[in-house]
Amino acid sequence: xxxxxxxxxxxxxxxxxxxxxxxxxxxxxxxxxxxxxxxxxxxxxxxxxxxxxxxxxxxxxxxxxxxxxxxxxxxxxxxxxxxxxxxxxxxxxxxxxxxxxxxxxxxxxxxxxxxxxxxxxxxxxxxxxxxxxxxxxxxxxxxxxxxxxxxxxxxxxxxxxxxxxxxxxxxxxxxxxxxxxxxxxxxxxxxxxxxxxxxxxxxxxxxxxxxxxxxxxxxxxxxxxxxxxxx
Ligand SMILES: C[S@@+](CC[C@H](N)C(=O)[O-])C[C@H]1O[C@@H](n2cnc3c(N)ncnc32)[C@H](O)[C@@H]1O
Numbered sequence: 001x002x003x004x005x006x007x008x009x010x011x012x013x014x015x016x017x018x019x020x021x022x023x024x025x026x027x028x029x030x031x032x033x034x035x036x037x038x039x040x041x042x043x044x045x046x047x048x049x050x051x052x053x054x055x056x057x058x059x060x061x062x063x064x065x066x067x068x069x070x071x072x073x074x075x076x077x078x079x080x081x082x083x084x085x086x087x088x089x090x091x092x093x094x095x096x097x098x099x100x101x102x103x104x105x106x107x108x109x110x111x112x113x114x115x116x117x118x119x120x121x122x123x124x125x126x127x128x129x130x131x132x133x134x135x136x137x138x139x140x141x142x143x144x145x146x147x148x149x150x151x152x153x154x155x156x157x158x159x160x161x162x163x164x165x166x167x168x169x170x171x172x173x174x175x176x177x178x179x180x181x182x183x184x185x186x187x188x189x190x191x192x193x194x195x196x197x198x199x200x201x202x203x204x205x206x207x208x209x210x211x212x213x214x215x216x217x218x219x220x221x222x223x224x225x226x227x228x229x230x231x
Contacts, residue, residue: 026044174216
């Protein structure tokens, strides 16, 4: 009798904890998602395939990657499987349910490698990365509940690019997928160019839709010896 009671209790708490979760698929893998968390954005597969291809073609051996606006973490988690050189991946998102879902999907290591953060506001200090990658919000207008998708007045993009140089290693690059003509290439380019420490590397168009990847690096530092000496 006592054992039955115990089993019933365990079952009660198991359901309470886990039945609120949903199983979702991305790139052939299953992920757990809490209710209210962002479902995997299928367009992120294009970004991941493109990123892996660029890493291989350029013989880049990235060790660190930052998945910003990570949702439930599908970009970082998938990249960790496909890019063997990666040793450290950091994740952040504004939605606590996304980060809780990430913690259900990742290894224990992830606990101190993620944060709930509006942009980079709550990212642990002094971290620099070889790659910063994202499928960020893509719409300029929408309801407040659509925080996942809306970047009013490009606030997220403006704030991120104002300090992105602080998070990049010397040869590091930022790769953002943009999928909506509400956020035109020229708008992103001029935001990037207001930060003199960043260098606009161009875009790669992905397909016939308005899908492109913006590529941004660091402005090379001038060596003292290159400086013009006054006659
Ligand atoms: C288009 S979804 C992509 C999610 C995930 N990267 C994926 O590929 O499935 C955009 C994500 O940006 C997050 N987000 C929106 N505004 C943000 C902000 N200001 N700071 C951090 N994350 C934000 C949302 O919570 C959402 O998870």
